[in-house]
Amino acid sequence: MNVLPPPEEKAAYVERMFARIARGYDRVNRVMTFGLDQGWRRKVVEYVAPPVNGHALDVGTGTGDFLPELAAWAREGIVIGVDFTVPMMRAGQPKIADLTANGRAFFIAGDALQLPFPDNTFDSITTGFVLRNVVDIPAALREMYRVARPGAMMACLEVARPRNPIVRWGHRLYFEQVVPWIGALLGGDRRAYTYLPQSARLFPSPDRLAEMMREAGWRYVFYRLYGLGAVAIHVGAKV
Numbered sequence: 001m002n003v004l005p006p007p008e009e010k011a012a013y014v015e016r017m018f019a020r021i022a023r024g025y026d027r028v029n030r031v032m033t034f035g036l037d038q039g040w041r042r043k044v045v046e047y048v049a050p051p052v053n054g055h056a057l058d059v060g061t062g063t064g065d066f067l068p069e070l071a072a073w074a075r076e077g078i079v080i081g082v083d084f085t086v087p088m089m090r091a092g093q094p095k096i097a098d099l100t101a102n103g104r105a106f107f108i109a110g111d112a113l114q115l116p117f118p119d120n121t122f123d124s125i126t127t128g129f130v131l132r133n134v135v136d137i138p139a140a141l142r143e144m145y146r147v148a149r150p151g152a153m154m155a156c157l158e159v160a161r162p163r164n165p166i167v168r169w170g171h172r173l174y175f176e177q178v179v180p181w182i183g184a185l186l187g188g189d190r191r192a193y194t195y196l197p198q199s200a201r202l203f204p205s206p207d208r209l210a211e212m213m214r215e216a217g218w219r220y221v222f223y224r225l226y227g228l229g230a231v232a233i234h235v236g237a238k239v
């Protein structure tokens, strides 16, 4: 069953889907990734190394899993999570409640393709499992570049396909057959977790994504694979 929407309906489809699964989103993530997802996010934040009093942005922040880690680095700075699905941010509000009370972390509703920030604003930018969902990946990469300060680092966490043929076969079986059921049982939404492997299939390879980052202006681009090659972290700098 193909659940992928046509491009002109993708943004509305994605927003509705994440609004539906917002409450169970974190639980499904932990189970589906065998608890590895938070370690990958910590790695992403290490790559962008937010300065102590810096400004950090997480694009497509969802329930804000990156924000406490960004705030732990930028301990005298400000961290912002931007997303166009308000129920996802609402579900994550308790995670950043203390930081928000101290004026250090905020959720802001906005589109990754038209970020609601001036040019050259952020020292560090993260984005996790988002680019697969946007209609125009180059435009999202250019927007992040626009709002990054010269000297800023950006890191992107996304799904990839393992290169080892045996691991790739097992991963495909798990991702396409098991994950939709985990989503159905724990997240109450089989369709959303069928979209996940289907959208992953169309996502550019890590080499191609690195190229797209360079085309968007990012420099010193490299990537590393994690989770037996099931996810990639791409890193770039604005010079």
Ligand SMILES: C[S@@+](CC[C@H](N)C(=O)[O-])C[C@H]1O[C@@H](n2cnc3c(N)ncnc32)[C@H](O)[C@@H]1O
Pocket (backbone or CB within 6 Å): 011, 014, 015, 018, 059, 060, 061, 062, 063, 064, 065, 066, 082, 083, 084, 085, 088, 110, 111, 112, 113, 127, 128, 129, 130, 133, 134, 135
């Ligand atoms: C798979 S979730 C990832 C959430 C979070 N980054 C994480 O690591 O768990 C994808 C998120 O990207 C958001 N998203 C997708 N396209 C977007 C866009 N064009 N603008 C803003 N947010 C977007 C969705 O609303 C959703 O919350």
